[in-house]
Amino acid sequence: MSEHALDKKTYKQRSEELKEALLDAQFELQNQRGGPVLILISGNDFAGKAELIYTFYGWLDTRRLNTRAFNLPEGIEKRMPRLWRYWRTLPPAGELGFYLGSWYHQPLMRFSRGQMSEARFVAAMEEIVRFETLLSREGVSIVKLWLHLTGADASKRPNSETFKQTVAMREWGDFSATDYEQVRDAAQRMEHLTSTDSAPWIHVQSSDANYRDIRVAEIILATLQQRLSADNKDSQAPQSDWPGATRQVLQELDYSASLDKDDYKQQLDVWQARLRELVRHPRFNRHSLLLVFEGSDAAGKGGTIRRITECLDPRHLRVHGTAAPSAEEATQPYLLRFWKRIPAPGNVVIFDRSHYGRVLVERVEGFCPPQRWQQAYQEINDFEQQLQQSGTVVLKFWLAITEDEQLERFKAREKSSVKRYKLTDEDWRNREKWPAYEQAVNDMVAHTNTAHAPWFIISSQDKRHARVESLKIVCEQLEQRLERSKSS
Amino acid sequence: MSEHALDKKTYKQRSEELKEALLDAQFELQNQRGGPVLILISGNDFAGKAELIYTFYGWLDTRRLNTRAFNLPEGIEKRMPRLWRYWRTLPPAGELGFYLGSWYHQPLMRFSRGQMSEARFVAAMEEIVRFETLLSREGVSIVKLWLHLTGADASKRPNSETFKQTVAMREWGDFSATDYEQVRDAAQRMEHLTSTDSAPWIHVQSSDANYRDIRVAEIILATLQQRLSADNKDSQAPQSDWPGATRQVLQELDYSASLDKDDYKQQLDVWQARLRELVRHPRFNRHSLLLVFEGSDAAGKGGTIRRITECLDPRHLRVHGTAAPSAEEATQPYLLRFWKRIPAPGNVVIFDRSHYGRVLVERVEGFCPPQRWQQAYQEINDFEQQLQQSGTVVLKFWLAITEDEQLERFKAREKSSVKRYKLTDEDWRNREKWPAYEQAVNDMVAHTNTAHAPWFIISSQDKRHARVESLKIVCEQLEQRLERSKSS
Incomplete structure (x- = not known):
């Protein structure tokens, strides 16, 4: 033996x-x-x-x-x-x-x-x-x-x-x-x-x-x-120093862009028609589209998303709202929920809030240890790169409004019968953390604005501008990608 | 207009x-x-x-x-x-x-x-x-x-x-x-x-x-x-009269069957070899096998299931334990969990406790309104009939022991290091409801013992008998089904 x-x-x-x-x-x-x-x-x-x-x-x-x-x-x-x-x-x-x-x-x-x-x-x-x-x-x-x-x-x-x-x-x-x-x-x-x-x-x-x-x-x-x-045991490593991004994308943004009603109507028609054509393009069946929408509360994500979904076939579309993880999801790797929702070829998926929750709300509210959200940037980049390599066009939008504008919109929501359900106590509490969220956004863009999945920071101070601008970017980026895949 | x-x-x-x-x-x-x-x-x-x-x-x-x-x-x-x-x-x-x-x-x-x-x-x-x-x-x-x-x-x-x-x-x-x-x-x-x-x-x-x-x-x-x-509103209808089954399958069962060690070893070998052959039969790829195991606590479900899984390819096998529904599952139709677990062609699925929970534990513990568990018999029959029609062989086993035997086994479990984790306070409490469970089993068998998905009530007073008997039934039933599908 x-x-x-x-x-x-x-x-x-x-x-x-x-x-x-x-x-x-x-x-x-x-x-x-x-x-x-x-x-x-x-x-x-x-x-x-x-x-x-x-x-x-x-x-x-x-x-x-x-x-x-x-x-x-x-x-x-x-x-x-x-x-x-x-x-x-x-x-x-x-x-x-x-x-x-x-x-x-x-x-x-x-x-x-x-x-x-x-x-x-x-x-x-x-x-x-x-x-x-x-x-x-x-x-x-x-x-x-x-x-x-x-x-x-x-x-x-x-x-x-x-x-x-x-x-x-x-x-x-x-x-x-x-x-x-x-x-x-x-x-x-x-x-x-x-x-x-x-x-x-x-x-x-x-x-x-x-x-x-x-x-x-x-x-x-x-x-x-x-x-x-x-x-x-509590195996958490002590918080390391975090330098923070130097580029202040939110502070540098021009919030003055706006569109009057006639221009809006006309441009909306143009880009919606364009998007309808693009998703019906035969080559789109080799690709798919993942749109990530993030932004402050009341920044107008819902309205912007609606202007896009109006052009899409409901059978090949899913809009996923991202809430706090359920008890079961909390026992699973954070990205799993999002992996399960990625679009199949020929499909469009829209995240109304997204996997960026980890480096936004989870970071700011302390739901996630510092080490983990700091590592998350690379993990997210990996995730999006794998999507891009398999044919998904990944586009990410931050809809930006100023602190004052948010206050105005919250006040208006309190009065509106259709929108009052969108406003919670938590929204008011979040306002107190405005600077922390601002830093988190700047860091997020600095670390995850990649060639394969770019961020677009869009002023939503004027909603009409934000809607048309987002639509236009979706069209242009998708068109470029379809054009490039012609020869491949 | x-x-x-x-x-x-x-x-x-x-x-x-x-x-x-x-x-x-x-x-x-x-x-x-x-x-x-x-x-x-x-x-x-x-x-x-x-x-x-x-x-x-x-x-x-x-x-x-x-x-x-x-x-x-x-x-x-x-x-x-x-x-x-x-x-x-x-x-x-x-x-x-x-x-x-x-x-x-x-x-x-x-x-x-x-x-x-x-x-x-x-x-x-x-x-x-x-x-x-x-x-x-x-x-x-x-x-x-x-x-x-x-x-x-x-x-x-x-x-x-x-x-x-x-x-x-x-x-x-x-x-x-x-x-x-x-x-x-x-x-x-x-x-x-x-x-x-x-x-x-x-x-x-x-x-x-x-x-x-x-x-x-x-x-x-x-x-x-x-x-x-x-x-x-509380829309629950009042409890209707429930006649209860007249046939007392548990009381009528002969609990004396047993096997000595040598016979057991020899018969186990025979039937395990037979089952290995049957699941490797080319025609089995047109079918699948769903085995339901129910029984009192400590009746020996686990050991019986193990004697069956030993013959099966882990790649085409899933054993599902059925626990109380999670928060998410509780918001869904009861049978959904089980629909999601049915076997694909060529596969074997074993339920260690099953969709019969509704007419057993949920009924006895009052987790389910009387009207709903009374309706469940037909719903379960429908479910199993649909499985049978698409090629699944559905076999259901109740492993039966007497109240005294259970007490002996609980006492032994308390002393065993390997099995003590199987015993909980709830198991002791459940013993007090023995007659209610007995009635529930009799009713269940009376209402769901169908030609397309029969029940087999097996004395597990002697574990060796229960194991060999279950294996033998699985083999015989599967063989019959494969034989019948030859001509179709």
């Missing part, structure tokens, strides 16, 4: 101990509604990836356990951002999720077969690292296992007894034995690029099934216990 | 009034988190179905509004129960949902074109009535509009000005003018079969667009207001 093997008696005793401890930890995880634990199973052919999962289905509480297996992208998945299908199927809080064919599988397979360039492979790995980092910051634990066979074991079939146990389940999208060396090299490259502090790759010697199962159980148990003790 | 037309001035004044009232009502609906309001738009070609929806996108709060348009079933939809795609896309509480091409569209089109027999059409309409009745009992309002053109208007194209407004949106999957008479006859048949008290068809004369929009606004407003006033 080698050091990587276990005799039957030791296995039995150890597995009983581990099973008990794992059930306890799993129960605690569920009780605390802690972020899910993802267990990625990769490794050599015939190292027993499927067999291993069977073992844990025997040991753990299967009601809080599930296995996700991804093959090559199909149908709509091909036209959405690469990570979309993983986002939308993330396990809920308190659960364990086994992954066969995780987000590593496809790039690893393609790179090892020479179907993907080195540069693209590196980019894909970097995208994955940012994804995993985000998940880990949001309380999701990730265990990445590489089931390893050494030397002679590596290319041979398993003995028939082991094989029988897994006969109901074919190994997952695997490589032929002749691929072995290429896969090994690609896997080493992958490991080098994606072993991070929060989610390192762990090798598990798998020639002996008993040793393998016990070792993996120990790793999962350690992860669960570490997580549970961390959840009990 | 006819009685079904409005001049511009009247339209303007009336639409302002209605818009204000609708916004108010919509806001209230959202505040009360009341069940959604579904507005089904059907009717003659060119009666302005799309145009009408545009109008309401201008009048209502679009963040709580959405439009669903269904074409012919595609992909997986073809292999799931007909109503599945409508269940899974039901609007959340507090929202308004417009439907183009609702559940009526496909049967109406097929019947009017002679592609569907009279008998099948009637069956489809009856299925729809039961679906709508259930929704209405669960707090969902349904408005069914038939936009109507008379005589000469009925087959002619709209005037160009009206048409321009809807140019961005093609009319939905409609009929050519030559179909007109067949469609009219089929529609009359449909109306006759599906106009119920809770969801009647309402005709709206639509030759004049202004008249049409105002009329529909009035109908929607009336529905909203009626709903809101009903939500404020």
